[in-house]
Structures are given as structure tokens and as C-alpha cells.
Amino acid sequence: MIKEKAPGKLYIAGEYAVVENGFPAILVALNQFVYCTIEPSTNGVGQILSHQYQNNAVQWHRQGDQMVVDQRDNPFSYILSAIQVTEEYARTLNQPLQVYNLQIDSELDSASGKKYGLGSSAAVTVATVKALCKFYNLPVNKDQIFKLAAIAHFSVQGNGSLGDVAASVYGGWIAYHSFDRQWLAEQRKFLDLTTLLNLPWPNLNIESLTAPANLALVIGWTGKPASTSQLVDKISLFKAREQAKYHQFLDASRRCIQRMVEGFHNSDLNIIKQEIRYNRSLLQKLAERSGVQIETPLLKKLCQIAEEFGGAAKTSGAGGGDCGIVAIDGHADLKAMVDQWESNQIERLPLAVHFVDNVQRYTVTIK
Numbered sequence: 001m002i003k004e005k006a007p008g009k010l011y012i013a014g015e016y017a018v019v020e021n022g023f024p025a026i027l028v029a030l031n032q033f034v035y036c037t038i039e040p041s042t043n044g045v046g047q048i049l050s051h052q053y054q055n056n057a058v059q060w061h062r063q064g065d066q067m068v069v070d071q072r073d074n075p076f077s078y079i080l081s082a083i084q085v086t087e088e089y090a091r092t093l094n095q096p097l098q099v100y101n102l103q104i105d106s107e108l109d110s111a112s113g114k115k116y117g118l119g120s121s122a123a124v125t126v127a128t129v130k131a132l133c134k135f136y137n138l139p140v141n142k143d144q145i146f147k148l149a150a151i152a153h154f155s156v157q158g159n160g161s162l163g164d165v166a167a168s169v170y171g172g173w174i175a176y177h178s179f180d181r182q183w184l185a186e187q188r189k190f191l192d193l194t195t196l197l198n199l200p201w202p203n204l205n206i207e208s209l210t211a212p213a214n215l216a217l218v219i220g221w222t223g224k225p226a227s228t229s230q231l232v233d234k235i236s237l238f239k240a241r242e243q244a245k246y247h248q249f250l251d252a253s254r255r256c257i258q259r260m261v262e263g264f265h266n267s268d269l270n271i272i273k274q275e276i277r278y279n280r281s282l283l284q285k286l287a288e289r290s291g292v293q294i295e296t297p298l299l300k301k302l303c304q305i306a307e308e309f310g311g312a313a314k315t316s317g318a319g320g321g322d323c324g325i326v327a328i329d330g331h332a333d334l335k336a337m338v339d340q341w342e343s344n345q346i347e348r349l350p351l352a353v354h355f356v357d358n359v360q361r362y363t364v365t366i367k
């Protein structure tokens, strides 16, 4: 029996801008996991199952006479895509394919089947790729796992930055620059996977960061799940309509992340906090201009309370629900802050940063 796990993640800053080719974001991997178990089938029939995904429904809407099914929020789409891509890789290495039972156990989905917004689709993709590579004895390093999982995830969601996949593969705090996905889609048509995995991917850049010792990361969950893919769709409508304003946002976000990365290099919590606040204001302006609700009333409350205690807070990821993050001095009265959250129906998620293989700082060889 093979068992592998992949961590969930949260965005710290740079959301939405990172969807554009080469733009940066900062993310962190968390110690909450998706597990994937594989064992050979004994009767020639395979099963793919998960206790957490039993109540998953398929979303669809009508376009004229057409029924359009949105597979992007269905975890099975990511599992199947991860299997397809990893088996394609196995075939290029002449590994015979097998029939197996695959089980997913997710800590990233609450008992009631709700998502916390901790990157469950990325983590389930990474966990499946890792488990299958082990099952088929494929020689892979982290860079290759990232590329396989990114290809699998991108072929389902189609509009994401893949920063969540990077956080799940590399762990810790990272600065992630998104690669050129149009280039990838082109190359996929005529290069085999082994070649593609060993090529440098344009603009892809991942840097491991070290957080200052006095930085405490506090996470609040607002209880309402949000669909990242649908929120990104809405922002791309704004991009089409208001190109100049959209580019202003992109440039300001890029500079903000550059300064924040410098803050990490200099272990300067104040700079990091300042840029988290500035990034929040950029996202608020984007929301206002596009009419997309990023900061829900409860996320606003979460931030207000955190600010009262000296924290710098913002929505994490696409917003519209899910989680908010706070960077705060570890000596602040965190308990009082969390108590105030709880009396406002904001749940603290008691999670810690997860370092893959216990490596806190590493040099990413990926190009």
C-alpha cells in the first residue's frame, strides 16, 4: 500500500495579479493535509473514493439549449486529471499501467463537506501525483512533481496561477511567479511529458522565504465557502472592460510584493505588515472597480478586529468568504483577538506553517 500527503496553503498577498504571466504572490503551506492511498486491485476493477467528497454535487447552468457543466469545483476532476497526466508520464518511461484502488482523505474539507479554502483542489492534485509516482516507481524530484501537478490542475481549472500547487509541493513560505500557461498549452500539443518536465518553463520562479521570528500568522475562517474559479472569471471580465485600471492594479501589486519580499529578506515584520495592509487596499479597490465582492462583511470584521490588536490583516486568496490572514507580533494579545473573533462567528483555524521534509529554507532549482 502506498500513502502520500500534500499540505494545504493560504495566500498571503498578490492574489489576482499572480494569475497574469510572471506576476508574483506570497503563499504559505499549512499543516493540514490531503492524503492519497493506493493499493493494487485484486479483481481487475478499480475504485476511487473519498469520505469527504460523498456529498459533492455537480454544478451546471444553461446556455440556450445547452447544459453547461462546471467541473472546476468537483474534486474528482482533479483526481482524474492527476491520474491521467501521471500515467501519461509513466508510459513515456515504459512503465506498464495497472488497476488500483485510490482513496482520498482530506483534512481540508470540514466534516460537513465544506471547503475551508485552504487549496483542497491543489493539494488533492499534488497528493495524487505523488502517490501514483511512488506506485509506479517513477523517478521524480519536487520540480517534476510540481510540473505534473500544475499540468493536471491547469487542464481542469484553466484560469488559475498554480501558486497553490507550488505551495503544496515546496512547503514553507514562498514567493511564486506564475509561468506562461499559454506557452505550456502550446508545448503540450507536440512535446512528450519527459521532455516538457525537463525544460525550463518561461517566467516560472519560486523562492523559499524565511519569516521573521516575531511574526505570528493567525488565520480566521468565516465559514462561507467561495468558488475561486468563478471569482477569477468575474475579474477577467473587468480586465477586458477596464484594461488601463486593471494594469494599474497589476503594477501596484507587483511592486507591493517586491517590497514585501525585501521585508522577508531583512526579517522586517513592520515592512511585511505595511505591505499586507497596502495589498488589502489594492484588492479593495479592485473589488470596488469590478463589482466583485472580495472582502465580505465578515472578512472586513475579521480585519478590523485584528487591526485593533496591532495586526495587519487581509482576505486570503480569491476572497468572497473562506479565510482571512493576520500578520502580528507574536507577543501581542492573540487570545483576546481570537476571543473577539469567536464572538463574531469567526473561527480561528489553529494551523502552523508546514515545511516539507522539515526543510525550512531551500534553494529551488526550478527554472
Ligand code: PMV
Pocket (backbone or CB within 6 Å): 010, 011, 014, 015, 016, 017, 018, 019, 117, 118, 119, 159, 160, 161, 162, 163, 164, 228, 232, 316, 317, 318, 319, 322
Ligand atoms: O481562494 P484561493 O485560496 O484559491 O486563491 C485564489 C488566488 C487567485 O489569485 C485569485 C487565483 C489564483 O489562481 O492565483
Ligand code: MG
Pocket (backbone or CB within 6 Å): 117, 226, 228, 316, 317, 318, 319, 321, 322, 323
Ligand atoms: Mg478561496
